Amino acid sequence: MAQRNPKDGTGNEGILNLAPQILELLKGVKELELENFSMEIGDLDLFIPSNGFCAPAAAPAPAPARPRPTTLIREPYSPVMTKYPGRIREVTLGATRSGGGSRGSTVTIGGATTPAYADRVRLPPHSPVIALDVFDMPVSLPMVLKENVAGVMEQPAEWAKMNVNKFGADVVTIHLMSTDPLLKDATPADAVRTVEEILQAVDVPIIVGGCGDPKKDAAVFAEISDMAAGERLLLNSVTLDMAEQKTLESVATSAKKNGHVLLAFTGLELNNAKELNRRLYEYLPPDQIVMDLTTVALGYGLEYSFTIHERARYAALMGDTELAHPVISAATNAWAAREAWMKMPPEYGSRELRGPIWETINAITLLLAGIDLFLMMHPAAVLTIRDVISRLENPKAGLHEPVADWVGVRL
Numbered sequence: 001m002a003q004r005n006p007k008d009g010t011g012n013e014g015i016l017n018l019a020p021q022i023l024e025l026l027k028g029v030k031e032l033e034l035e036n037f038s039m040e041i042g043d044l045d046l047f048i049p050s051n052g053f054c055a056p057a058a059a060p061a062p063a064p065a066r067p068r069p070t071t072l073i074r075e076p077y078s079p080v081m082t083k084y085p086g087r088i089r090e091v092t093l094g095a096t097r098s099g100g101g102s103r104g105s106t107v108t109i110g111g112a113t114t115p116a117y118a119d120r121v122r123l124p125p126h127s128p129v130i131a132l133d134v135f136d137m138p139v140s141l142p143m144v145l146k147e148n149v150a151g152v153m154e155q156p157a158e159w160a161k162m163n164v165n166k167f168g169a170d171v172v173t174i175h176l177m178s179t180d181p182l183l184k185d186a187t188p189a190d191a192v193r194t195v196e197e198i199l200q201a202v203d204v205p206i207i208v209g210g211c212g213d214p215k216k217d218a219a220v221f222a223e224i225s226d227m228a229a230g231e232r233l234l235l236n237s238v239t240l241d242m243a244e245q246k247t248l249e250s251v252a253t254s255a256k257k258n259g260h261v262l263l264a265f266t267g268l269e270l271n272n273a274k275e276l277n278r279r280l281y282e283y284l285p286p287d288q289i290v291m292d293l294t295t296v297a298l299g300y301g302l303e304y305s306f307t308i309h310e311r312a313r314y315a316a317l318m319g320d321t322e323l324a325h326p327v328i329s330a331a332t333n334a335w336a337a338r339e340a341w342m343k344m345p346p347e348y349g350s351r352e353l354r355g356p357i358w359e360t361i362n363a364i365t366l367l368l369a370g371i372d373l374f375l376m377m378h379p380a381a382v383l384t385i386r387d388v389i390s391r392l393e394n395p396k397a398g399l400h401e402p403v404a405d406w407v408g409v410r411l
Contacts, residue, residue, distance in 0.1 A: 094205025104203030
């Protein structure tokens with residue numbers, strides 16, 4: 001606002017009177033330079049027209065409310081059929097009379113072309129097989145295992161019959177513990193008689209387990225191989241230690257001559273597994289070799305066992321022929337875990353359940369890694385793993401109980 005000039009007495013009124021004269025003087029002037037000029041402005045409104053003066057645009061009409069969905073969107077699903085260049089070899093255990101043996105039936109393992117149960121269309125051509133253990137001498141077992149076989153622990157042939165007739169074993173494993181030089185140091189001839197009794201007692205395929213001493217096992221396997229020519233036994237097992245002690249050749253040569261299968265055992269090391277298989281190829285064909293990559297109990301490295309088995313299966317499917325063999329798992333190694341059988345605080349549950357659960361978890365874990373044959377002991381664990389296998393291979397099978405309301409279950 002202009003201030004009153006004390007000298008001439010002019011104020012706002014004087015300026016307004018001079019405005020017409022100032023405008024007349026400024027006609028034709030393009031630039032005007034002011035000195036000592038000041039202006040006080042109150043509220044300032046700016047109006048910037050766009051393309052001339054125009055009326056403000058009308059607010060857009062509100063979008064209509066979207067209807068609430070009443071059904072799910074139906075989308076088709078087409079499974080991706082991944083094809084792998086490799087394939088797991090098939091190996092048959094046991095031989096019927098027409099095949100030169102005396103078994104009433106045989107089992108074939110292997111043949112997978114996809115990772116375990118990863119393809120719901122191309123399931124494994126052969127279901128996993130279950131073998132139950134027998135020992136040729138009384139051994140220390142947890143009570144929950146011993147109570148099922150207490151009456152036959154000193155009679156291997158009767159034990160084998162029970163495993164087949166009562167517990168439904170597909171295969172019987174006879175562990176020749178008495179041949180261990182640190183135990184009874186039984187002779188190869190003694191071992192031969194025991195295996196003969198088992199062969200006469202049951203007509204399922206047989207796995208013959210040694211004592212773990214490379215020299216003694218080599219001698220025992222050689223004599224049993226000759227005695228049971230044509231039966232297609234699985235000799236459990238041959239190791240790189242045998243190769244170092246120059247006994248691998250005799251066992252492999254005898255197995256080839258008599259038509260048996262060898263179990264190549266290595267300890268969680270795939271390079272060793274490949275090396276052992278390469279050495280065996282010098283003496284017998286690949287379809288007479290099964291691998292044992294070692295099973296470790298839950299709580300003692302089971303996750304590492306799973307990783308090794310999974311790596312071996314993927315490598316084989318991708319074309320590594322040295323690992324393209326069926327694989328077994330000694331799920332019974334679960335009983336090496338103290339938690340499976342020791343008396344523990346109540347929150348761990350009863351030993352009667354804990355042990356079978358431990359064995360079951362071992363078996364199910366490695367089932368998903370591609371195991372073809374399980375060595376097991378507890379009947380409840382066997383029943384459970386069979387049920388799991390049937391559900392995986394037949395997803396349309398009915399459930400034992402409704403599970404639709406599991407969210408609302410009160411624990």
